[in-house]
Amino acid sequence: MRNFSSEKGKALKAAFPRTIPVMTGYIFLGMAFGILLHAKGWGVGWALLMSLFIYAGSMQYVATSLLASAFNPIAAFIMTLMVNARHLFYGLSMLDNFKGTGKLKTYLIFGLTDETFSVLCAAEPPGNVSRPWYMFWITFLDQLYWVVGSVVGSLLGSVVSFNTKGLDFVLTALFVVIFVGQWKETDNHIPAMIGVAVTLLCRIIFGGSSFLIPAMAGILLCLSLAKKKMPRREAL
Incomplete structure (x- = not known):
């Protein structure tokens, strides 16, 4: 105990x-x-x-x-x-x-x-x-x-x-x-850049009131595809 x-x-x-x-x-x-x-x-x-x-x-x-x-x-x-x-x-x-x-x-x-x-x-x-x-x-x-x-x-x-x-x-x-704290603590910034890029793209395509779910789906898909090329901790 x-x-x-x-x-x-x-x-x-x-x-x-x-x-x-x-x-x-x-x-x-x-x-x-x-x-x-x-x-x-x-x-x-x-x-x-x-x-x-x-x-x-x-x-x-x-x-x-x-x-x-x-x-x-x-x-x-x-x-x-x-x-x-x-x-x-x-x-x-x-x-x-x-x-x-x-x-x-x-x-x-x-x-x-x-x-x-x-x-x-x-x-x-x-x-x-x-x-x-x-x-x-x-x-x-x-x-x-x-x-x-x-x-x-x-x-x-x-x-x-x-x-x-x-x-x-x-x-x-x-x-x-x-976000800034995570950026400073990690050497691999690919996940963060993917998140920002996909979010901005979905914001432009779907508009301010409807972009969140497509952005999350796009980020998940991109990170899944890139997972094998990133260290385990960074891939999530």
Whole structure:
């Protein structure tokens, strides 16, 4: 039991520094969500439960409007599928990474957000650290930041009025920070260049409102074709 606890402790210590950029973004984005949810008439309990069991970032923002509208499960299902369809490609990309994770696999799948996906793809645990527990702590800490931000935002929204215009730009800034960090840490920049090139091409072809899913499919296809020519860590 002592060795097992030590294994988890080492993984937590190694994982925490990797999640700091996500913490910076998730705390503020979570707070914005909590404030917005409270403004719609839903209290802190709803903020906590939604962040624990939905934990879908942008979909939680959309859900604040769905909660305020007439009940329409079909429309809610279609909207959720459209907003979160990119996670299908995330899951396919993480098939190899999640092998051998045992009982932790279910939670790793549930907690795979955009930012967590980016960190897991770039971060490799030290040689003496359990990879499954390392990935678990990254995923768990990221969700913890979001939950804390949501609850704090809801509580603040009950006592202070906020103008949240432009606050969601924190998410864009967070993606830039993660991208730059990955670029500096790797010698092979082919995956990053593929991602940028395919995304720009799809943006031009499909337009700003419809390019995301084609871009993710194109990136997955290109990386799959280039995988044999890249080191394992870079290929994902």
